[in-house]
Amino acid sequence: MSTSPLAHPPRRAVLLGGLATIGAAAGSALAGIPFALPAHGAPSSAGPLAPVSPLGAGGPDRSAFEPAEQRFATFLVTLADIANDVDDSDTELRGFVRGGWWRTPAEPFNARISELVYVLAWFVTTERTWNPYRGDPALLARLDAVLDYYLRLQHEDGSWPEYEPQERSRAATAFALGYLSKVLEHLRSADLLPQRRASITAALHAAMTWFLDPANTGIWQPDRVEFVNQPMAGLAGCVKALALDPDPRLSASLRDRVAYLADHGQSPAGFLYEPRGMDIAYNLNVTLSEVIEIHDGLGHPVLLPLVRRLADWLGYANVPEPDGSGLISFASGAARTPMYFLDDATTDFQQRDLGSVLSERVPPLRPFYTTAQDRDRIRADWAASEEPVPALAPGAVNPRIPANIGYGEHYPSRRAKDLALAQMPPVRRRRFTELRTDPQDQYYLFVRRPSHYVQAFFGTRPNEVVRAGFGLLWHPRGGAFVHGGQNSNTECWASVLPNGGTDGASNLTPTFYDGPVADGHVVTDFSGVGDLGIAWATTGGNITGAALLTDDGLVREISATMDAVEQIPLVLMPSDDLRWSDGTRAEYGTAATAVATSATLTRGDVSLVIDWGTAVEVSLTPTQRTYFADGRRRAHMLRVPHGTAGRITYTFTG
Numbered sequence: 001m002s003t004s005p006l007a008h009p010p011r012r013a014v015l016l017g018g019l020a021t022i023g024a025a026a027g028s029a030l031a032g033i034p035f036a037l038p039a040h041g042a043p044s045s046a047g048p049l050a051p052v053s054p055l056g057a058g059g060p061d062r063s064a065f066e067p068a069e070q071r072f073a074t075f076l077v078t079l080a081d082i083a084n085d086v087d088d089s090d091t092e093l094r095g096f097v098r099g100g101w102w103r104t105p106a107e108p109f110n111a112r113i114s115e116l117v118y119v120l121a122w123f124v125t126t127e128r129t130w131n132p133y134r135g136d137p138a139l140l141a142r143l144d145a146v147l148d149y150y151l152r153l154q155h156e157d158g159s160w161p162e163y164e165p166q167e168r169s170r171a172a173t174a175f176a177l178g179y180l181s182k183v184l185e186h187l188r189s190a191d192l193l194p195q196r197r198a199s200i201t202a203a204l205h206a207a208m209t210w211f212l213d214p215a216n217t218g219i220w221q222p223d224r225v226e227f228v229n230q231p232m233a234g235l236a237g238c239v240k241a242l243a244l245d246p247d248p249r250l251s252a253s254l255r256d257r258v259a260y261l262a263d264h265g266q267s268p269a270g271f272l273y274e275p276r277g278m279d280i281a282y283n284l285n286v287t288l289s290e291v292i293e294i295h296d297g298l299g300h301p302v303l304l305p306l307v308r309r310l311a312d313w314l315g316y317a318n319v320p321e322p323d324g325s326g327l328i329s330f331a332s333g334a335a336r337t338p339m340y341f342l343d344d345a346t347t348d349f350q351q352r353d354l355g356s357v358l359s360e361r362v363p364p365l366r367p368f369y370t371t372a373q374d375r376d377r378i379r380a381d382w383a384a385s386e387e388p389v390p391a392l393a394p395g396a397v398n399p400r401i402p403a404n405i406g407y408g409e410h411y412p413s414r415r416a417k418d419l420a421l422a423q424m425p426p427v428r429r430r431r432f433t434e435l436r437t438d439p440q441d442q443y444y445l446f447v448r449r450p451s452h453y454v455q456a457f458f459g460t461r462p463n464e465v466v467r468a469g470f471g472l473l474w475h476p477r478g479g480a481f482v483h484g485g486q487n488s489n490t491e492c493w494a495s496v497l498p499n500g501g502t503d504g505a506s507n508l509t510p511t512f513y514d515g516p517v518a519d520g521h522v523v524t525d526f527s528g529v530g531d532l533g534i535a536w537a538t539t540g541g542n543i544t545g546a547a548l549l550t551d552d553g554l555v556r557e558i559s560a561t562m563d564a565v566e567q568i569p570l571v572l573m574p575s576d577d578l579r580w581s582d583g584t585r586a587e588y589g590t591a592a593t594a595v596a597t598s599a600t601l602t603r604g605d606v607s608l609v610i611d612w613g614t615a616v617e618v619s620l621t622p623t624q625r626t627y628f629a630d631g632r633r634r635a636h637m638l639r640v641p642h643g644t645a646g647r648i649t650y651t652f653t654g
Contacts, residue, residue, distance in 0.1 A: 043095060044148050049088040050138040054080040059388045064130040067379040068409060071349050071401055072128075078392040079123055079133060082116060086142045087149075095149025101397040111160035111172040114150035117143060118399040121183040125190035140192060147183070147196050150176070151203050158206030168210075170219050171230045177207050177237025178293070182403060184244055204241040205250075212238065212253040220257070224440075225265040228272040229282050232261065232290040239297030258294065262306050269436035269444055270313025272306075276440060277335030277462025280317055283310060284339070284368055288355035289400070292407055304361060311364040316434060316446045318342070319426045319453055319472070320367065321479040325628045327367060332471035332484035332492055332504070333444065333457040340483070341627045345374040348382065354404040356411050366420035372411040426453040426474070433526035435512070443510055447532060449551050451475065451652040458510035458536060467492040467504035469536070470547075473554070475652055478606035480571045480627075482650075483635065491623060491637065495543050495558045495646075496565040503545065506538035517546040553608075553651040559644065566648050568610065568638040570601065570620075571627065577602040578620075589634060592620045599638065606654045612640045613647060 059077050062070075078101075085099035096108045103112040120143040123133040133139050154160055155168060160176050162169035184200045187193050211234045214220055219231050238254050271278035272287055288307070295301045317330040324344055331338040346352070352368075359365040370378070412420070422428060426448050434446040441460040447453070455472040465487035473482035484504070485491030494504035513520035513533030520533045531551075537544040543564065546557045558564060572578065578586040580596035596618060598611040612618075618640045627633035640648065 041152065042092065043090070043145070043152075045094075045145065046090045047088075049086065049141050049145060052080045052083040052133070052136065052138045052142065055132070060130050062383045062385060062389065065383070067376070067383075068405060069128070070379055070382055071405060072122075072131075073389045074349065074392050075119055075397070075402055076123070076131065077389050078397060079119065079139075081391070082397060083120060083139055083142045086145055088142075088145065092152075093149075095145035095147070095152075097146060100394040101392075102395070102399065104395075105163065109153070109161050109165040110163070111150065111153045111169070111176060112162055114146055114153065115175055115179045115399050116397065117146050117150060117183050118179045118403050119397065120146060121186045122402055125186040125192060135190075144193055144196055147193075147200065150180070151199055154203055154206070158203075158208070158210035160207075168218065170227065170234075173207055173211055174230045174234030174237065177204065177211065177234050177241060179237075179399065179403070180204055180207075181237050181240035181244060185240070188244070201245055204237075205245070205247070208238050208241060208247075208250050208253075212250060212257050214253075214256070214260070220260060221264070223264070224267075224273055224276065225261055226273055226275040228261070228265040228274060229286040229290065231257075231265070232287050232294070235261065236290045236293035236297070239294050243297055258302060262303060266306055266309060267438045267442075269438050269442070270309050271317075272310060274336045275463070277333075277438075277442065277466060278313075278317070278330075278444070279334050279336040280314065280329050281334070281337040281339040284314065284355065285350075285352040286400075288358060288365075289351060289404055289407075292354055292357050296407055301361065307358055307362050307365075311362050313436070314368065315364050315424045316426075316436070317444075317455070318367070318424075319474050319480075320421050320424065321628075322477055323479065325630070325633075328472065328474065328480045328483060328627070330444075330455045330471055331486050332467040332469075333455070334486050335462040335466055338465075338486035340485075340625065342368060343629050345370045345378065348375065348378055349401060351398060351400050351404065353409060353411075354407055356409050357407065359412055360410045363416070363420050364423065366412040366417045367424060369411055369417070371414045371417050373414050375411050427476070433529050433532055435526060445510075445534075447549050449549060451552050452554070454549060454554065456534075458508045458534075460507045464505075467494065467502075468506065468508040469494055469504050469545075470556075473608075473650060475606050475608070478603045478608075478652075480633070481601060481603075481608045482568055483571050484569050485625065485635070490567075491569055491625065491635065492567065493569055494567050495545065495560060496567045496639070497542065497560065498562055502567070503536075503538050503543040506540070506543075508536040508538065508545075511535045516548050552653075553649065555647065555649045558642065558646045558648075561644070563641065563643050564646065566612065566640040566642055566646055568640070569623075570636045570638050571633050572601070572636050573603065573632050573634075575603075580618075581615075586620050588636075589622050590620075591622065593617055594620075602654075606652065609649075609651045609653065610638070610640075611649045611651070612642060614642075616641050 082101050087093045087096045097113050097116050100106040102116050124139045127134050159168040160172040161167040162172040180200050187197050266272050272283050274282040291303050318327040326344040327342040329339045331340045356369040430450050432448045436444040443458040445456040453474040456470045457468050470493045471484040474480050484493035489502045492504040494502035496502050512523050514523045514529045517533040517535045532549045534547045542561045544559045548555045572588050574588045578601045580594040581598040586592045597615050601608045621637045623635045625635040
């Protein structure tokens with residue numbers, strides 16, 4: 001929940017159920033449901049709004065767009081549909097954007113839906129040869145209605161709701177600060193809607209007062225700041241709003257909160273909390289873009305040390321595939337949105353791309369962005385295409401994409417990116433043991449040995465979606481051979497009990513040894529460790545495990561209170577050769593069973609032998625999870641029953 005405890009009753013609560021009597025014009029799917037919609041007074045206008053005219057046949061001329069502004073094209077062809085979904089009934093719902101274009105729940109109380117004001121405002125205020133909507137009176141009137149509704153949703157204390165009408169939402173308020181300040185800037189530059197501009201200014205002041213208050217523990221937790229992308233977005237919005245309307249008191253509060261977030265929003269391990277654990281996708285795709293907004297508005301890179309520590313973390317949590325397809329990510333350890341992979345070259349319509357600006361100052365970020373050469377090629381191909389520009393589907397109209405464009409870009413050259421890839425720790429070094437810890441009893445383990453690289457999580461899981469234990473087994477020439485899934489007991493690398501439970505879905509208390517668990521000694525300093533031993537146990541003690549990581553691979557030993565199965569998420573390619581111990585071959589993409597003592601997966605000149613020692617019936621099941629744009633890599637679940645005790649070795653040869 002992104003909700004502040006600083007709750008005050010709104011000036012006015014309109015029972016949405018009562019809207020059912022107003023007539024069909026309201027069109028609310030929620031009529032008759034007894035909850036309160038926080039709205040301050042009646043709409044400021046009445047009567048039907050003229051529809052916005054759609055683009056003519058054929059859509060826009062692709063060649064008319066500047067390369068960096070090609071991202072506007074899909075918004076352009078969708079604009080009339082979005083604008084014409086604005087409610088123009090003479091009810092409290094006037095100005096609500098229907099259609100489910102952005103954010104869920106798609107309900108009138110969700111202020112985040114109104115973030116679409118930025119899209120409408122940009123087109124009605126910005127002159128481009130390909131933009132026929134600049135100054136369009138129908139679009140302007142609908143923008144005004146959405147702004148009116150957005151402002152009426154604001155609570156008296158300055159906050160906005162998201163998941164329920166009376167909620168004081170950290171996220172909704174943070175992003176409102178950003179979008180409304182940008183809209184205000186556009187309206188002032190075009191000298192449009194002067195009365196509405198005054199209302200926006202007042203709303204932003206109230207929101208900043210609420211948001212920047214150190215006593216607001218729904219945002220500024222005393223130990224660690226949760227969901228860091230949200231307060232970071234709020235700070236970026238405050239920077240923009242205060243540039244438009246300076247306020248010394250709020251500016252001092254802003255500087256204080258930026259420093260507080262830098263001190264309390266980043267784990268000692270290096271990641272930014274989402275919510276209380278690591279999440280590569282949010283850190284990379286969302287938060288870095290907000291850092292750039294703060295730097296741009298303040299005129300200096302105040303958060304650069306935070307970015308450098310994050311980039312260092314990302315270098316361990318991601319590893320490049322040797323064929324150049326892209327990066328494999330530590331998905332099983334993610335506490336929010338798992339990012340299983342990142343293509344070497346992505347399509348242009350990425351929110352992540354704004355972060356490329358930081359890669360000029362922080363070279364370790366370069367592996368995460370498309371090269372300038374690839375971006376130029378992709379854009380040239382887009383401009384030359386004769387296909388109509390596709391419209392955006394409902395749910396896909398992300399206003400952050402057009403909002404980011406004005407901040408620029410800095411894609412690395414191919415040479416600069418390749419040099420940065422070569423400097424990533426698993427590529428540059430053949431041997432290390434890196435344990436990153438967080439005070440919340442979180443242990444992130446990264447082990448490089450000559451034949452492999454392993455990622456693992458132990459300790460107390462930040463939440464229920466994280467899967468503990470090993471998450472990746474990678475070879476420097478062969479790439480990813482085993483890769484565990486997040487938020488699933490059927491796709492993680494784990495021991496599985498008859499009821500479907502796994503040790504991956506438990507907290508796993510670890511102990512680390514220099515050498516085998518049975519005869520090694522406990523270590524906390526890994527600088528001189530050779531073979532690394534690890535012991536762990538589930539919270540209830542129904543599974544205990546031990547592993548030994550050697551130069552050639554690893555050994556897993558499992559003891560359970562009932563019969564268990566070793567579940568191994570193999571990553572297979574069509575050209576791979578997977579054979580059972582009797583020499584028969586298992587086919588890519590095909591379910592299979594076999595009675596075998598081992599399996600050998602060969603990729604090029606590298607083989608991984610998985611040996612469980614006893615002839616048992618094992619199964620191989622392909623999943624829907626594929627990797628990279630070409631989809632050639634596919635996860636297949638190998639399941640090996642081993643009773644109450646099992647010993648499985650993973651050995652690389654070649």
